[in-house]
């Protein structure tokens with residue numbers, strides 16, 4: 484029973500006592516973003532995890548992100564407030580099926596989105612995030628055949644943008660799939676001239692209406708530079724917290740789902756982390772991410788390639 488516990492005060496005390504760093508993704512609840520030592524997109528969070536000298540990483544994000552931190556910093560204790568914080572893209576790509584897909588296409592290299600399991604990373608050649616994918620793709624010779632998974636929307640976007648022929652795995656993010664083109668067009672009509680910023684995990688019918696497509700960090704940077712007093716944001720709506728903090732005079736509207744509001748686009752996995760669970764994770768140093776060493780080393784090869792090619 485945590486009634487009466489000063490959770491914020493205790494989290495602060497424990498983070499010092501444990502020499503812990505709290506890393507949070509932009510899709511976390513505002514109260515978690517506000518107490519984190521660092522808030523970022525998946526690429527910046529992996530860079531932070533690789534570079535930190537803290538002894539404990541409390542990762543407020545989803546499991547594949549915390550696993551990435553552990554792969555890159557195996558000597559650290561990595562805790563995830565709720566182990567059930569998975570990802571629909573990871574679920575859409577079971578390692579055995581991915582291995583079979585690879586075996587069917589031996590002449591292709593596997594360029595794989597970081598939103599996947601450690602097992603799938605270990606079966607991949609190069610990992611990408613949404614902010615690094617184009618830069619990494621541009622370093623692969625045009626003659627090289629590439630298969631891309633698990634996100635068919637990001638893969639389709641990259642193929643259209645770069646003209647490269649990518650063999651796509653058919654996975655999707657349930658959150659970004661939930662945006663409605665009809666409702667987005669209604670919203671645009673209500674706010675004439677308001678630009679739309681979208682994450683490349685959105686389907687093409689949504690991206691077709693976007694003025695800017697990029698990662699969470701990219702969308703935040705765009706929000707700071709685009710003129711106008713209103714921005715429509717087609718990604719998980721908790722990112723709007725950072726925008727409102729940086730630009731309180733501007734209006735940010737989450738793109739709607741079929742029901743006409745943006746609440747159906749809240750990531751149910753990210754939402755599992757709470758202040759209470761973060762406190763318990765720092766107190767008990769549980770639940771911990773553990774990865775078998777030979778698997779970790781295999782997955783690290785493709786992640787290290789990403790960090791090298793993205794820098």
Ligand code: 13P
Nearest residue numbers: 524525526612613698699
């Ligand atoms: P970013 O790399 O843009 O932070 O995206 C992570 C993610 O899970 C988007 O759904």
Ligand code: SF4
Nearest residue numbers: 545570571656658750
């Ligand atoms: Fe996975 Fe989508 Fe949630 Fe991102 S928003 S963590 S891709 S389910």
